[in-house]
Amino acid sequence: MRPQTPGYSFRVTSVCGHARAGVLTTPHGDVPTPTFMPVGTQGSVKTLTPTEVADTGARVVLGNTYHLWLRPGPELVAAHGGLHGFAGWPHSMLTDSGGFQAFSLSERQKTTEEGFAFSSHLDGKKMFLSPEEAMRVQGLLGADIAMQLDICPPGQAPRDEVGAALERTTRWARRCLASKRADQAVFGIIQGGTHEDLRLSHAAELGELPFDGLALGGFSVGEPIDDMHRTVAAVAHRVDPERPRYLMGVGTPRDLVASIVAGVDMFDCVLPTRNARNGQALTRFGRVVLKQARYREDLRPIDESCPCPCCRGGFSRAYLRHLYIAKELLVLRLVSAHNLTLYGQLVADARASIAAGDLSGFTARWAAAGTDREHA
Amino acid sequence: MRPQTPGYSFRVTSVCGHARAGVLTTPHGDVPTPTFMPVGTQGSVKTLTPTEVADTGARVVLGNTYHLWLRPGPELVAAHGGLHGFAGWPHSMLTDSGGFQAFSLSERQKTTEEGFAFSSHLDGKKMFLSPEEAMRVQGLLGADIAMQLDICPPGQAPRDEVGAALERTTRWARRCLASKRADQAVFGIIQGGTHEDLRLSHAAELGELPFDGLALGGFSVGEPIDDMHRTVAAVAHRVDPERPRYLMGVGTPRDLVASIVAGVDMFDCVLPTRNARNGQALTRFGRVVLKQARYREDLRPIDESCPCPCCRGGFSRAYLRHLYIAKELLVLRLVSAHNLTLYGQLVADARASIAAGDLSGFTARWAAAGTDREHA
Numbered sequence: 001m002r003p004q005t006p007g008y009s010f011r012v013t014s015v016c017g018h019a020r021a022g023v024l025t026t027p028h029g030d031v032p033t034p035t036f037m038p039v040g041t042q043g044s045v046k047t048l049t050p051t052e053v054a055d056t057g058a059r060v061v062l063g064n065t066y067h068l069w070l071r072p073g074p075e076l077v078a079a080h081g082g083l084h085g086f087a088g089w090p091h092s093m094l095t096d097s098g099g100f101q102a103f104s105l106s107e108r109q110k111t112t113e114e115g116f117a118f119s120s121h122l123d124g125k126k127m128f129l130s131p132e133e134a135m136r137v138q139g140l141l142g143a144d145i146a147m148q149l150d151i152c153p154p155g156q157a158p159r160d161e162v163g164a165a166l167e168r169t170t171r172w173a174r175r176c177l178a179s180k181r182a183d184q185a186v187f188g189i190i191q192g193g194t195h196e197d198l199r200l201s202h203a204a205e206l207g208e209l210p211f212d213g214l215a216l217g218g219f220s221v222g223e224p225i226d227d228m229h230r231t232v233a234a235v236a237h238r239v240d241p242e243r244p245r246y247l248m249g250v251g252t253p254r255d256l257v258a259s260i261v262a263g264v265d266m267f268d269c270v271l272p273t274r275n276a277r278n279g280q281a282l283t284r285f286g287r288v289v290l291k292q293a294r295y296r297e298d299l300r301p302i303d304e305s306c307p308c309p310c311c312r313g314g315f316s317r318a319y320l321r322h323l324y325i326a327k328e329l330l331v332l333r334l335v336s337a338h339n340l341t342l343y344g345q346l347v348a349d350a351r352a353s354i355a356a357g358d359l360s361g362f363t364a365r366w367a368a369a370g371t372d373r374e375h376a
Numbered sequence: 377m378r379p380q381t382p383g384y385s386f387r388v389t390s391v392c393g394h395a396r397a398g399v400l401t402t403p404h405g406d407v408p409t410p411t412f413m414p415v416g417t418q419g420s421v422k423t424l425t426p427t428e429v430a431d432t433g434a435r436v437v438l439g440n441t442y443h444l445w446l447r448p449g450p451e452l453v454a455a456h457g458g459l460h461g462f463a464g465w466p467h468s469m470l471t472d473s474g475g476f477q478a479f480s481l482s483e484r485q486k487t488t489e490e491g492f493a494f495s496s497h498l499d500g501k502k503m504f505l506s507p508e509e510a511m512r513v514q515g516l517l518g519a520d521i522a523m524q525l526d527i528c529p530p531g532q533a534p535r536d537e538v539g540a541a542l543e544r545t546t547r548w549a550r551r552c553l554a555s556k557r558a559d560q561a562v563f564g565i566i567q568g569g570t571h572e573d574l575r576l577s578h579a580a581e582l583g584e585l586p587f588d589g590l591a592l593g594g595f596s597v598g599e600p601i602d603d604m605h606r607t608v609a610a611v612a613h614r615v616d617p618e619r620p621r622y623l624m625g626v627g628t629p630r631d632l633v634a635s636i637v638a639g640v641d642m643f644d645c646v647l648p649t650r651n652a653r654n655g656q657a658l659t660r661f662g663r664v665v666l667k668q669a670r671y672r673e674d675l676r677p678i679d680e681s682c683p684c685p686c687c688r689g690g691f692s693r694a695y696l697r698h699l700y701i702a703k704e705l706l707v708l709r710l711v712s713a714h715n716l717t718l719y720g721q722l723v724a725d726a727r728a729s730i731a732a733g734d735l736s737g738f739t740a741r742w743a744a745a746g747t748d749r750e751h752a
Contacts, residue, residue, distance in 0.1 A: 044699055044706045049689070072698040076673060080692060088690050297452060313425070314464050316456060322448040323420055329705055330420045 003212040003243070005185045008144075010213070010244045014355040018237035018263035021354040024213075024244050026092040026144035026185065028084065031059040033244060033265040034350045036256065036343040037094060038273065042067045043077070043087045046273050047333040048340070050089045056308070056337060057344025060092040060145075062268045065137055066101030070120050070127070074140035082142025093143035094268075096248075097134040097176075097189075100152055100217075102127070113168065115149070131175035139181040147215065148176040150189040155222025162193040165218075166202045173209055185212035187246060190239065193218060194227040199235040213244040216264070220250050229258050237263035253282065253346055253369035260350045261359060267347075272339035279324045281335050282342050284366060286373035288317060290324040290331070294374075303375070308341035310334035342369065379588040379619070381561045384520075386589070386620045390731040394613035394639035397730040400589075400620050402468040402520035402561065404460065407435040409620060410636050410726045412719040413470060413644040418443045419453070419463045422649050423709040424716075426465045432684070432713060433720025436468040436521075438644045441513055442477030446496050446503070450516035458518025469519035470644075472624075473510040473552075473565075476528055476593075478503070489544065491525070507551035515557040523591065524552040526565040531598025538569040541594075542578050549585055561588035563622060566615065569594060570603040575611040589620040592640070596625050605634050613639035629658065629722055629745035636726045637735060643723075648715035655700045657711050658718050660742060662749035664693060666700040666707070670750075679751070684717035686710035718745065 010033075012022040024031040037060040038045045038053055045053045045061060053061060063083050068074060080086040083093050099116065103109060106118035106127070115130030131149045138146035149172050151165035173188050180186045188211035192198030199216075206214055216236065219228045232247065236259065239245045246266035247259050256267055275282065279290040283303040288295065298317035302310060310320070315334060323331035346366055353362035386409075388398040400407040413436040414421045414429055421429045421437060429437060439459050444450060456462040459469050475492065479485060482494035482503070491506030507525045514522035525548050527541035545567050556562050564587035568574030575592075582590055592612065595604045608623065612635065615621045622642035623635050632643055651658065655666040659679040664671065674693035678686060686696070691710060699707035722742055729738035 042699070042702045042704055043695065044704045047705045047709075049685070049706065049709075067702075071702060072672075072694070076694060076698075079673065080675065080695065085690075086692075086695055088695075296448075297455065299456060309425070314461075316462075318448070318452060319419065319456065319462055319464075322452075323418070326418045326443075326447060328418055328420045329423045329708065330425065332705065333423075333425075333709070 003185070003210050005212050006183065008185045008212050010242070012241065016354045016357050016359050017261065019261050019350070019354050019359055020241070020263060020265065021351045022244070022265060024265070028090065028092040028144055029059065031092055032351055034260050034347045035060060035266050036347045037062045037266065037268040038340055039064070039268055039270045040087060040089075041270075042071070043083065045340075046277065047329075047336045050087065052309070052337055053089070053340065054091060056340035057348055058091075058340065060094055060266070061087075061089050063087075063093060063095045063141060063143060064101060065095045065098035065134065065141060066105065068141060069098055069137045070122055074137045078140040078142065082140075084142065092145070094145040095138045095141050095143040095147065097147045097149040098129055098137065099134065099149045102129050103152065111151070113171070131172040132179045135176050135179045135181070135186075139184060143184070145185045145187060145212065146180065148173050148186060148188050148211075150191060150217055152191065152218045152221065153193060155193070157193060159195060159198070162191065162195060162198060166191045166198055170202070170205055173206055173211075177209060177211070187211055187213040187215050189215045189217040189248070190235075191218045194223050194231045196231055196234045199231060200238060203235060203239045207240045211243065213246055213266075214239050215246040215248050217248045219247060220255075229255070232259050232264065233262045239263070253342070253366055256343070256346055257363055257366045260347075261363065272343050273336045276335035276339045277332050279331070279335070282339050282369065283375045284342070284369045286368055286375040288375045290317070290321045290335070292374075295321045302335075302338055306338065306341060308338045310338045379561070379586050381588050382559065384561045384588050386618070388617065392730045392733050392735050393637065395637050395726070395730050395735055396617070396639060396641065397727045398620070398641060400641070404466065404468040404520055405435065407468055408727055409641040410723045411436060411642050412632065412723050413438045413642065414649065414716055415440070415644055415646045416463060416465075417646075418447070419459065421716075422653065423705075423712045426463065428685070428713055429465070429716065430467060432716035433724055434467075434716065436470055436642070437463075437465050439463075439469060439471045439517060439519060440477060441471045441474035441510065441517060442481065444517060445474055445513045446498055450513045454516040454518065458516075460518065468521070470521040471514045471517050471519040471523065473523045473525040474505055474513065475510065475525045478505050479528065487527070489547070507548040508555045511552050511555045511557070511562075515560060519560070521561045521563060521588065522556065524549050524562060524564050524587075526567060526593055528567065528594045528597065529569060531569070533569060535571060535574075538567065538571060538574060542567045542574055546578070546581055549582060549587075553585060553587070563587055563589040563591050565591045565593040565624070567594045570599050570607045572607055572610045575607060576614060579611060579615045583616045587619065589622055589642075590615050591622040591624050593624045595623060596627055596631075605631070608635050608640065609638045615639070629718070629742055632719070632722055633739055633742045636723075637739065648719050649712045652711035652715045653708050655707070655711070658715050658745065659751045660718070660745045662744055662751040664751045666693070666697045666711070668750075671697045678711075678714055682714065682717060684714045686714045
């Protein structure tokens, strides 16, 4: 069944193998795909202003419903005209359902067919997250794209547990669609762990529902990385080609490259900003781990070919290392902008390479990015 | 004796009462005075980029010699072409002598006529700061303006201790001038506590030496605030009018207003950036203390009349409060830029008001700034 949300569309503009480039349109503008969505957990992409985030090429920011629901509360966000007004972000936004964090961060959970009961990790307050509540809260947050509430089993859960999660996810998918805001897009979430057959049948099942996009959830949750790559490679290109395909919570540059080749359009991950705060700058040539003594007198920027404000600003590795060791907050911003720029460049190169029919050039250019190799 | 450092000049362009507006010229450009110098302790004005600092109107940044001497070491800074290249700051810079921090932060100090012996607060390493070493380190840091090494007695030290400090400061003044870089300006530091006669005689004594500027040191070190204001009012306008007068480590907006009226040209203080990191935004109408519950649903910016990126960016007090409580680093930057913009506006208004001969309008406009009153 085709999605019907007004103001939303997705069109594929180029295909190369299973990879595709396209444009996702929301009421907040066009999003060229493949796209990487920086994570703004609590209403801010950590350390950066909206302008700086947009300057990395990002056109969608992800907000975490669980965090914003607990603090400051969705009503206050709604009073600002939604998350766009609250955080000052003019482009598109997506919120997750809150289920993943409710399960992983909260205390005293109990899951039933009705939803998750849990206690807030902040103050112990008892909360209940049902499909209807997930849509109500996301409706107040007012992102362009909401996610259905799903059940995400652990990475190496037994097949019958994965199957049960998948079935409940489908039932919750119908409840989410029945209670969604008419003007808000909603994506369904395909589960199935690393079982290709379960993934494919769930993809077909959710494809029958009028979701505006389809996500692959339940990856990068503890399973071996090669199992994830194998499953994504087998499944992604068989998810409805007319809707955007979103691989949730993934990943490293290497994960993005492999998944784009497999046919994925959208990604989100805390890795670029979290690694930045740990003093790790990512480059196409490997990492720069700022605390290492080798950079103590290194007058070069992180990456001479990088267009980010940190590399263009003339800040040397020695200076950044000094700031990191001296616990100066400026370095966290500079490296966050650098790492997100790398992700922005990766997806921009993917779009251009797909349009040019040159996937092998794309994969070759990014072969060393995000590996454990140190940048020379 | 007139200063002789090439590339430096100071001219007074307007006088109004004791207050004056002028232009300090260094090899890195013109600095309109009165000026406020943000503090970049460890090679960074905390949380902000050089561009953001300049956008607040600042044209001089202060670096702390003690901190940079200990870490990363002045040789590394020199390898970057000095502090300008290290920190990416294109305008003028000033470094303090390191004496104040060596005295207040380090361990196991011993002061003799030769200098300060102390152990680093970072690693216990034994260091020795003499007038010659202060000039050598500042020469490597390469700021436009260096400060002489001085003796700063505690705020309410007995008169004989203040007198002895002052005499040694004069002897160290001569040693600093004898060992300074020929192309680096040096300011002398007038001591004397809150003893007007000691301050005046020391001002006259140091005025005989070829310093490029004269500072009032040893204020805001524990003495009653009214004693400071009284002393500055009595002394500042009697310091050589042909050289810039710099009140070190001061202060609140109220302190700046009173001291500008008294004839001071230059200020530095950590207050605007430190208060920002404590969640206190300063405005002309009083403070906004972000953690207060009164701002929980306040959709207004900190100050609707403020041109800073935080107030112009549409960030509400409720949003900033949320970020502060959620420990999101973005808020520290936004409020730091806001507070430094307030200081930039204060000194810009001083310059315009002095030129217009309207000191009373200036003092009236800033009467509520920096007080403990809460902004409505």
